[in-house]
Amino acid sequence: MGLMKQFFSQTRKPEGFLGKIMLGTMNSGHAKMADWGMTHLSGTKTAQVIELGCGAGRNAGELLKRFPEAHVTAIDYSELSAESAAAYNQSAVQAGRCTVLQGDVSALAFPEGSFDLATAFETIYFWPGLEKCFAEVARVLKPDGTFLICNESDGEDQTAKKFEKIIDGMKCYTPEEIEAALKIAGFREVKSNHHPSKPWITVLAKK
C-alpha cells in the first residue's frame, strides 16, 4: 500500500504512528464544519449526549461547552482515538462531565433510552451498514431524542469521490440516502441542510 493511501486510510480507524499523526490533524481540520453543524442544534435541550466516532475529541469538548449542564459520552472503536479524546477532554473527564469509551456504533453498550442527543461528525462514511447502525443509535436515544449527522461531503462532490477510491470501506452518502436509512431505522421528522457554498451537510432526525 502506498504511503498516501496508508495515511488517508487512518481516517477510518486511526492506529499506530500514522494514526497518531492523522488524529493530530482531525480536530483543527473538522472544526469549522463541526461548528456549522452544531448551529443546527440551537434550541435542543439535553442532559445526556453521546458523541459517536469521536476521533481526537474536539467535538465532544464543544458539546460540553454548548450544553454546560450535560454529560457527554464520547465513543470510538479506535483505541488511539479514544485515548486522544480522553486526553483532549481530561478536565471534563476528571470533573465527571465526560466519559470516553472504546466502542463500536454497530453494537452500543448502553441500555435503551440512555441519551437525549447523539452526534456523528465525519464518521458515518465508515459505519458497517447505515440502517443497522442508525437503528442502534435510535435504540439508545430516549423517545423524542435527537440525532445530528454532519458530513463534509454531500455524496456528490469530487473531492470526496477521490477519497472514496483511496480509502477502503469509505462510502459518501447523499442527504437523500441518509434520510432514507434514518426512516427505515425508525426515526421520524428527518430534515437535511446543505451549506450554501460548501458540500457540507447536516441531517437532523428525531426518534
Ligand SMILES: C[S@@+](CC[C@H](N)C(=O)[O-])C[C@H]1O[C@@H](n2cnc3c(N)ncnc32)[C@H](O)[C@@H]1O
Ligand atoms: C474521520 S474521523 C472523524 C473524527 C471526529 N468525529 C471528527 O469529526 O474529527 C472518523 C472516526 O470515526 C471512527 N469510527 C469509524 N467507524 C466507527 C465505528 N463503527 N464505531 C465507532 N467509531 C468509528 C474512527 O475510528 C475515526 O476516529
